[in-house]
Amino acid sequence: MKLFTGPLSMFGAKAQIAALEKGVALDCVMVPFDRDDNYLPKHPEVLRVNPKRQVPVLIDGEVELFDSTQIFEYLEDRVPEPALWPRGVAARARARQLELKSDEVFFPHVIRLFGLQQEMQSPAALAACAGCTAFYAELEVLLADREYLADSYSFADIAFYMAQVFAERKGAPMTEATPRLLAWRERVGARGPVREVVRPMMLFLASQGRPVPPFLQALIRT
Numbered sequence: 001m002k003l004f005t006g007p008l009s010m011f012g013a014k015a016q017i018a019a020l021e022k023g024v025a026l027d028c029v030m031v032p033f034d035r036d037d038n039y040l041p042k043h044p045e046v047l048r049v050n051p052k053r054q055v056p057v058l059i060d061g062e063v064e065l066f067d068s069t070q071i072f073e074y075l076e077d078r079v080p081e082p083a084l085w086p087r088g089v090a091a092r093a094r095a096r097q098l099e100l101k102s103d104e105v106f107f108p109h110v111i112r113l114f115g116l117q118q119e120m121q122s123p124a125a126l127a128a129c130a131g132c133t134a135f136y137a138e139l140e141v142l143l144a145d146r147e148y149l150a151d152s153y154s155f156a157d158i159a160f161y162m163a164q165v166f167a168e169r170k171g172a173p174m175t176e177a178t179p180r181l182l183a184w185r186e187r188v189g190a191r192g193p194v195r196e197v198v199r200p201m202m203l204f205l206a207s208q209g210r211p212v213p214p215f216l217q218a219l220i221r222t
Contacts, residue, residue, distance in 0.1 A: 002027045003071075004046050004057040006039050007204040010107075010162045011068035012056035013197050017158050018072045020193030022079045031055055035208075037114070069099065072155050084155045095150035102160040106135045110163065113170040120171050132172035136181055143180040147187060161188045165198065168213035169205075185215070195219065 003019070003026045005012025019026045031043040039046075042053055049057045050066035057064070058071045060078075065071050076084060085092045109131035116125040139160070142149060149156045164174065164185065174181055188194055199219040202212045206220050 001025070001058060001060040002029060004029045004031055004043055004059075005055045006031050006033050008033065008037065008201060009039075009055050010166050011054075013162050013201065014068040014155075014158050015056045015058065015071040015075075016197050017162070017193050018075055018084060018155055020196060021084060021158075021191075022075055022082065024075060024079055068159075069103070069155075076155075084153070084158075086150050086152050086154060091151060095154045095156045098149050098156035099154075099159045101135075102156065102163050106132065106160070107163045107166070109135070110167045110170055110172060113167075113172060117170065125171070129172045132167050133177075136174055136178045139184075140178040140181045143184055148184070153188075153191075157184075157188050158194075161185065161194065162198075165201075165213065165216070168215070169211070173213075189215070 001019070001024060003012065003015060005016060005028055007030055016026060016028060029043070029045075031039050031046060032041055034040050039055060043055075045059070046055055046057050047053055049059070049064045052066065054066070056068055056071060057066045058074065059065075060074075063074065065074055072084070086095050109128040112128040113120075113125060116122060116128070119125055120129075139149065148154065149160065167173070174185065176182070189198070198216065199222075202216050202219050205212050212220055
């Protein structure tokens, strides 16, 4: 399988972590990335497969996919074990909902912060940070009786972990107000596939003189 991704692609990282968790060998192609956080020039294979012109793109023989969730579902079907969705129908539905909320409810707050780095005290930035904080509080309650977001470790955990890495980078950190969520982040971040994907991202940031979130700085010292 060939995965087209980028050095700071949150969605590409989701797909890559899932593949590693399943023991799937991936040929990762890092597309060009410029200093303005744009993937330019666009890779021709990305343009050919994805009408949205974005990474990640997965090619596996005749199968050509874009969108990190669609790629994950393909990996889950192709390599069922170890499963990254819960077994039960209801539990699996809840996990899928959590993964969707991570991408479509939480991450839009983070995206807003991308363009507000010089205006972090502006009403728009404060509102985005408040949205992140509210989401953290919601997950803190969820973790009262479980170690992972959907009971067993799943793609929901992978999705939110990566989204939260970017929230930390852009000024919406978690705090001691959510101790269970902090412990959850430590558990997920200790997994080999997560470290294998996140470490090069942090090294890339450091190589460009960009800040690395405090909780990930140990990765660039090892």
